[in-house]
Amino acid sequence: MSSHGQRGRSPDSGRGSRRHDVRAALLALLAERPMHGYEMIQELAGRTGGIWRPSPGSVYPILHLLLEQGLTIAEHAGGRKVFTLTATGRAAAAQAAAQSPWQSYPDTTVAQVREVQSAVAGLLTVLHQVGATGTAEQRSRALEVLAETASRLHGILTARQ
Numbered sequence: 001m002s003s004h005g006q007r008g009r010s011p012d013s014g015r016g017s018r019r020h021d022v023r024a025a026l027l028a029l030l031a032e033r034p035m036h037g038y039e040m041i042q043e044l045a046g047r048t049g050g051i052w053r054p055s056p057g058s059v060y061p062i063l064h065l066l067l068e069q070g071l072t073i074a075e076h077a078g079g080r081k082v083f084t085l086t087a088t089g090r091a092a093a094a095q096a097a098a099q100s101p102w103q104s105y106p107d108t109t110v111a112q113v114r115e116v117q118s119a120v121a122g123l124l125t126v127l128h129q130v131g132a133t134g135t136a137e138q139r140s141r142a143l144e145v146l147a148e149t150a151s152r153l154h155g156i157l158t159a160r161q
Helices: 022-032 037-047 056-068 087-098 107-133 136-159
Strands: 072-077 080-085
Touching: 022 037, 022 056, 022 080, 022 087, 037 056, 037 080, 056 072, 056 080, 080 087, 107 136
Parallel strands: none
Antiparallel strands: 072 080
16 A cells, blocks of 8 residues: 555556546645645656656646636745645645545556556666667567567557457
8 A cells, every 4th residue: 555545446447538637636736735837747647657647738727727716826936836725725625635536546556557667667778778789680680579569568458458
């Protein structure tokens, strides 16, 4: 179990099937501490193992709306606009924090995604070495392995549907 509590429903219903409430997520984060927009994007990505990383185009307009609604105030600190909840915002944030979007990812899913990310990082290191120091034949074989691996991974995704 993570420090964020036991997570709820399974994300195995397929890519794109999950809609996140960015507003609720931002309020839930701000209930913990003041943050700037990029920090919130990073927090959400970190808490979901990179599964959900809202775009700046979805985060910043909502932060502006929260300001207009009087739920937050913004102060400039270190060249960034740091958002803090107002008293009214704290009430809205308490409700949002009770069912924050990152809780919908089981701990096991987040851990597996992090394992995959680590494996991909290792693969990229080896691929860089093959590209930089490998012979033409080694690079050609590496491309074949990558094509086969991509095909097999696609097969894994389509087999579960």
